[in-house]
Amino acid sequence: MPSNQASASALRAQFRSGVASGHTSGLAPNLVQGNLVVLPAEYAQDFLIFCQRNPKPCPVLGVSAAGETQFPQLGEGIDIRHDLAKYRVWKHGEVVEEPTDIAHVWRDDLVSFVIGCSFSFESALIDAQIPLRHVAQGRNVAMFKTSIQTIPSGPFQGPMVVSMRPLRAADAIRAIQITSRFPAVHGAPVHIGDPSLIGIEDLSRPDYGDAVEVMGDELPVFWACGVTPQAVVQAARIPFSITHAPGAMLITDLSNQTLASF
């Protein structure tokens, strides 16, 4: 079995060379994957404060200095310009390009944020034999805008986005225990039960991802979602930014268990 570092480096090399692209869900399931947000330095301070004020949807795993492309704490030899499978380039809140490399749009004033992702806690839930319907059905998780407002910072503000997983009560209780151990990847749920209490009108119509059925003996359980910072950056309509493309995360050298708080 290859080391974490070897596995992660090999996957990043495939993305860097263009041999592979697309979703990273299920790849190297024991390794931490991260959301990427890249902003010009003039917006970075406000965004970092936004993340500090909203740690559940925006748990920061790493921040670069302006122009820096390495993340030595997250993985050996990472180059943030090449090592993701697919990126989105945004101008004034609109996607203008979905490249597999961002060297051609790189600038020396860009600051990169790597933000925790629910793949890490899903791995812990699966290890604990908690059934996740969207995984069993090969779908993306269902995500919803809520009436829970984030705490603004500069131009960054907007509703919290949550992911929803239907669970039986005993599994929901166990899932709360397990995800509480992972504050760096969204931590414990933000809501459980009646969706209307957080402004969700219809569970069968998610704002992002795929719908998943909730059975009569299940509770919908809602976690803060890493789509929140992307939605907030989009809504701020700043002149230029880059993110990962949906589902195409940065694969780090860290095992998910390194993020467990106890």
Added chain:
Amino acid sequence: MPSNQASASALRAQFRSGVASGHTSGLAPNLVQGNLVVLPAEYAQDFLIFCQRNPKPCPVLGVSAAGETQFPQLGEGIDIRHDLAKYRVWKHGEVVEEPTDIAHVWRDDLVSFVIGCSFSFESALIDAQIPLRHVAQGRNVAMFKTSIQTIPSGPFQGPMVVSMRPLRAADAIRAIQITSRFPAVHGAPVHIGDPSLIGIEDLSRPDYGDAVEVMGDELPVFWACGVTPQAVVQAARIPFSITHAPGAMLITDLSNQTLASF
């Protein structure tokens, strides 16, 4: 401020001398209180196995040897025959006496079990500013027989009894985190949400304790309850046993925080 040991000894001395009797709820709220079950030695082994098999409703804080009346691990100078406010003496499943002292019925073959009590985790919930309606209203907690069966041992068997506290979702999630730290006093909830899934027909008609309203934005949250072992002993209709009277617990020298697992 007196030490734990001084506070606990003073309270036990009041009960021992007969100066005080009645409920111990709210007395020395930082100290662990325990349920008492006293059985003839011939039943003790089966009961201890019952507790081992059903640790959530029956978390054993201490067991005596036959005839022993001290619990040095739980408190200096405890004499289990005198130090509770009120006892119940049972014969063949019926209460025959509610004395404030059991020296007159003591036997050298009696084994005493001290079992954890939800007062300990309620103290932790209150410290975390989670509102508990029954406490605010000065009522006993609502308790229900469920369709969850305990795992039998010898003559001991029957349904799990649970206590119910109505909480808003965010408080319910926080309460699951907090009570998970206290496995020695029932630990995390056993159920959350729809009462009918655990065989409870009507939340307004508890089997023990007082009814408490569940508001529209709240979930009922159910914890395994220390009434379970008492109900099981009663149902076994053994010739002789002693328990504490409802709400009249053994006050120990231990602070609740000594039971926190992390």
